[in-house]
Amino acid sequence: MQTYPANAASTTTRGSALTTNKVLRNTYLLLGATLAFSALMAGVSMALNVPFMGLWMLLPYFGILFAIHKTQDSAWGIFWVFALTGFMGLTLGPILNAYLTFLPNGSQIIMTALGATAAVFLGLSAYAVKSERDFSFMGGFLMVGLIGAFVLGLVAFFFELSTLSLVVSGLFVLLSSGLILYQTSQIIHGGETNYILATVTLYVSIYNLFTSLLHLLGAASDD
Structure with missing residues (x-):
């Protein structure tokens, strides 16, 4: 009489693990494909000398985010x-061109920021997967x-406050790193079952991490 509940619990656990592994696998596959596509579009943007969009990029950005949530x-x-x-790759092109043009x-x-971004993402993702710790407690803090x-x-953009801008970049490095831990943990523990939304969160975290590191490294350069 005791073997049936035990077997049922074991089956449920295995089913949950399979679902988690599927979401994690699909997320990383889609993330890899989107990162490659974004890099391609950044290259196209650089070749065509697409102008920097500034804050105007927020309009299509939030519009597409809305479409993603509606069709998730x-x-x-x-x-x-x-x-x-x-x-996002198109918006990255002008930034990279500026670094190549104005900094010796x-x-x-760029390569240092790219390597650091990859190291942070892989390191934090591996830690979240291997440790199996639950980082869901970080959700509220990260949102605020x-x-x-x-x-x-x-504020830094409109009032041209360079020091505050650097502080913001530092904050985004920390927050983006926290989001990578949080989102990976959510997938592992079943808090996120939609790989499309998980991919978007991880991609935006990587994008912000890379651009913030670019800003900090550029400011720290001799020129």
């Missing part, structure tokens, strides 16, 4: 994820921190 359970959701990451060690700064950093970023 359909194939259209994947289309909008590629639309978002491709658009611009290529070195992101809103605060965004507002401070707007």
Whole structure:
């Protein structure tokens, strides 16, 4: 009489683990594809000398995010994820061109920021997976921190406060790192079952981490 509940519990655990592994696998596959597509679009943007959009980029950015949330359970959701990451790649092109044009060690700064971003993402993801710790407690703090950093970023932009801008970049490095831990933990513990939304969160975290490191490394350069 005691073997049936035990077997049922074991089956449920295995089913939950399979679902988690599927979400994690699909998330990383889609994330890899979108990162490659974003890099391609950044290259196209650099070749065409696409102008810097500034804050105007926020309009299509939030519009596409809205479309992703509306279509997260359909194939259209994947289309909008590629639309978002491709658009973000286009916005990255002018930034990279500026570093290559105005800084004598611009290529070195870009490669350093890229390597550091990859190391942080892989390290934090591996830690979240291997340790199996639950980082869901960070959710509220990260949300408040992101809103605060965004507002401070707007203040720094409109009033041209370079020191505050560097502080904001530092905050985004910490917050983006926290989001990578949080989102990976959510997938592992079943808090996030939609790989489309998980991919978007991780991609945006990587994008913000990379651009923030670029800003900090550029400011620390001799020129």
